[in-house]
Amino acid sequence: GNSVTQMEGPVTLSEEAFLTINCTYTATGYPSLFWYVQYPGEGLQLLLKATKADDKGSNKGFEATYRKETISFHLEKGSVQVSDSAVYFCALRQQGGSEKLVFGKGTKLTVNP
Amino acid sequence: NAGVTQTPKFRVLKTGQSMTLLCAQDMNHEYMYWYRQDPGMGLRLIHYSVGEGTTAKGEVPDGYNVSRLKKQNFLLGLESAAPSQTSVYFCASRYQGVGTEAFFGQGTRLTVV
Numbered sequence: 001g002n003s004v005t006q007m008e009g010p011v012t013l014s015e016e017a018f019l020t021i022n023c024t025y026t027a028t029g030y031p032s033l034f035w036y037v038q039y040p041g042e043g044l045q046l047l048l049k050a051t052k053a054d055d056k057g058s059n060k061g062f063e064a065t066y067r068k069e070t071i072s073f074h075l076e077k078g079s080v081q082v083s084d085s086a087v088y089f090c091a092l093r094q095q096g097g098s099e100k101l102v103f104g105k106g107t108k109l110t111v112n113p
Numbered sequence: 114n115a116g117v118t119q120t121p122k123f124r125v126l127k128t129g130q131s132m133t134l135l136c137a138q139d140m141n142h143e144y145m146y147w148y149r150q151d152p153g154m155g156l157r158l159i160h161y162s163v164g165e166g167t168t169a170k171g172e173v174p175d176g177y178n179v180s181r182l183k184k185q186n187f188l189l190g191l192e193s194a195a196p197s198q199t200s201v202y203f204c205a206s207r208y209q210g211v212g213t214e215a216f217f218g219q220g221t222r223l224t225v226v
Contacts, residue, residue, distance in 0.1 A: 032212045043117075043203055043217035044156075051212035089155065099144060099163065100171065101205070101215055105155035 002027045006090045006104035013080055013111050021075040021107045023064075023090035031092040033057075033066055033073040038087045038106070047075075047088070080111045115139050119204050119218035126194045126225045134189040134221050136204030142216075143209045145187040146171075147179065149200040150220075156203065162187055163209075194225045 036044040048057030053068035158171030160179040
């Protein structure tokens with residue numbers, strides 16, 4: 001079945017450091033790929049998405065590129081801020097069929113001043 | 114502009130008691146989902162619905178029932194609560210379509226003692 005594997009956390013960085021959170025997936029066909037973010041005490045909210053191979057999703061300085069050849073959707077940001085501290089979830093949704101949204105286990109990011 | 118509203122936000126149950134969690138969305142979304150979030154496990158899908166009057170099982174459906182009698186509401190029931198159901202429960206909804214964003218509620222923290 002479909003699955004998402006993302007790097008284990010927690011990740012601790014200093015402000016202005018470069019961030020990469022790895023995400024790989026298993027799916028048939030061409031799923032849509034997402035990154036969601038969860039701030040403390042809140043629900044998840046969409047950070048960015050990509051719906052086909054080679055698409056780049058971007059938002060708030062974060063980017064991720066849908067790589068079909070490496071079945072990956074790694075999240076990157078060039079300079080993190082304290083306000084980026086949160087839990088980040090990679091997710092996929094297979095088009096057609098059950099339309100279920102499948103999540104990775106999440107990566108907790110802490111950014112120190 | 115309420116979005117997705119979950120009721121209640123917190124609850125403590127005794128083993129064997131029953132309860133219903135309510136999810137309401139005001140965006141006229143077709144799809145609705147119930148997830149549970151546990152430490153180190155990410156989000157796991159319990160049940161979902163692709164339209165009014167329809168429901169389907171997700172990854173971890175045992176011990177839960179759902180109903181979607183109205184398009185805007187998705188109810189999650191626990192008939193006989195167990196300590197293993199202690200978790201944070203999230204509801205989400207979205208429009209039908211490729212790459213559509215899922216909107217999440219704020220979560221319900223349930224403790225079964």
